[in-house]
Amino acid sequence: MTKKILILPGDGIGPEIVAEAVKLLDCLRADFGLAVETETALVGGAAYDDCGLPLPESTLDLAKSADAVLLGAVGGPKWEPLEIALRPEKGLLGLRAGLGLFANLRPAILYPQLAEASTLKPEVVAGLDIMIVRELTGGIYFGQPRGVETLASGERRGINTLVYTESEIERICRVAFDTAMRRNRRLCSVDKANVLECTELWREVAIRVGRDYPEVELSHMYVDNAAMQLVRAPKQFDVMVTTNMFGDILSDAAAMLTGSIGMLPSASLNAENQGMYEPIHGSAPDIAGQGVANPLATILSVAMMLRYSLSAPEHADRIEQAVSKVLNQGLRTGDIAAPGTTAVGTAAMGDAVLEAIRA
Numbered sequence: 001m002t003k004k005i006l007i008l009p010g011d012g013i014g015p016e017i018v019a020e021a022v023k024l025l026d027c028l029r030a031d032f033g034l035a036v037e038t039e040t041a042l043v044g045g046a047a048y049d050d051c052g053l054p055l056p057e058s059t060l061d062l063a064k065s066a067d068a069v070l071l072g073a074v075g076g077p078k079w080e081p082l083e084i085a086l087r088p089e090k091g092l093l094g095l096r097a098g099l100g101l102f103a104n105l106r107p108a109i110l111y112p113q114l115a116e117a118s119t120l121k122p123e124v125v126a127g128l129d130i131m132i133v134r135e136l137t138g139g140i141y142f143g144q145p146r147g148v149e150t151l152a153s154g155e156r157r158g159i160n161t162l163v164y165t166e167s168e169i170e171r172i173c174r175v176a177f178d179t180a181m182r183r184n185r186r187l188c189s190v191d192k193a194n195v196l197e198c199t200e201l202w203r204e205v206a207i208r209v210g211r212d213y214p215e216v217e218l219s220h221m222y223v224d225n226a227a228m229q230l231v232r233a234p235k236q237f238d239v240m241v242t243t244n245m246f247g248d249i250l251s252d253a254a255a256m257l258t259g260s261i262g263m264l265p266s267a268s269l270n271a272e273n274q275g276m277y278e279p280i281h282g283s284a285p286d287i288a289g290q291g292v293a294n295p296l297a298t299i300l301s302v303a304m305m306l307r308y309s310l311s312a313p314e315h316a317d318r319i320e321q322a323v324s325k326v327l328n329q330g331l332r333t334g335d336i337a338a339p340g341t342t343a344v345g346t347a348a349m350g351d352a353v354l355e356a357i358r359a
């Protein structure tokens with residue numbers, strides 16, 4: 001049966017990198033019999049400019065009825081003056097909440113060809129393959145109360161609330177343990193249980209869920225130490241599971257281990273394995289419109305989509321092998337440039353992946 005994919009280019013470099021992913025889907029459909037149809041809609045600043053809302057009802061409806069969603073990135077300086085509720089980022093958060101995408105899988109894999117592109121010593125990152133499992137629909141991102149209130153004194157007070165129920169912690173931990181079972185069976189739960197009661201509960205629930213997974217070696221680490229260990233000795237980790245905000249921060253740090261944030265894909269899944277797929281980076285306003293952004297994180301997000309939501313792992317393998325081939329050929333966008341390699345722009349990199357797939 002033909003699967004439906006909703007394409008949400010978004011803002012900044014979003015449309016540029018998503019165009020390369022769409023070319024790839026078209027190629028898989030035309031030349032390799034992938035049964036998908038795509039539809040495109042607005043989200044983020046682009047949607048706000050069109051109708052005054054970062055997540056129009058019509059976009060959310062299309063996302064709900066799609067088998068999978070591919071998103072570029074949202075946000076940019078143009079929309080920063082808007083109130084939080086109207087900001088592009090709210091569109092993304094609305095999609096995550098609206099689709100119930102509580103499990104965010106962020107793999108950080110170092111392609112051997114990029115060992116020199118990492119800012120860390122090659123021996124520290126060689127062979128790196130970790131998976132960060134980030135809770136995505138709870139925590140401080142969504143907790144109530146929130147806002148800015150004016151006190152009797154006239155001074156203003158900003159409020160956000162870190163809150164997790166046991167069932168929210170339990171379901172993300174189960175995803176993480178299941179993920180660890182398919183990998184090297186080591187799971188590190190990252191919290192701040194020495195200070196925050198909410199994450200003390202997180203640790204307690206992680207231990208409880210762990211009783212159902214006796215083959216997985218569960219460890220715990222405070223988030224400040226985890227940030228340090230990720231840079232000191234990242235290969236000690238197999239799977240990490242953590243809260244929404246800690247996961248946001250740690251996954252950007254992990255991205256740099258692989259050479260560039262332009263290399264990291266992600267999958268956001270709900271209980272039915274319906275998913276939204278996006279690079280972990282943002283709209284990169286500093287390079288938007290120049291045709292120089294790295295499209296590989298988005299292209300690798302398509303591979304994750306094929307594997308997790310569209311039951312087409314053979315096509316996913318094809319994409320990942322093509323990316324590796326292109327890196328072997330020495331093609332590099334600016335973010336992963338190294339001496340002796342060939343500089344290419346966004347479209348040329350996308351074309352090279354297509355060629356490698358067809359070869």
Ligand code: NAD
Pocket residue numbers: 013017072073074075076077089092261262278279280281282283284285286287292293294295297335
């Ligand atoms: P960013 O990830 O957009 O950019 C950080 C740095 O990485 C920049 O120097 C940028 O040029 C570079 N970079 C990012 N992606 C790249 C790519 N594919 N190729 C080459 N270089 C790349 O983070 P930021 O600057 O903090 O945020 C910019 C905007 O993006 C903000 O509005 C933010 O809210 C938004 N944002 C959106 C998402 C998302 O849509 N999922 C994620 C993060 C940030």
Ligand code: IPM
Pocket residue numbers: 075089092093248280282
């Ligand atoms: C990400 C982004 C988002 C987040 C923002 C844009 C809402 O940083 O996808 O990592 O914080 O989750």
Ligand code: MN
Pocket residue numbers: 248249252280
């Ligand atoms: Mn982020």
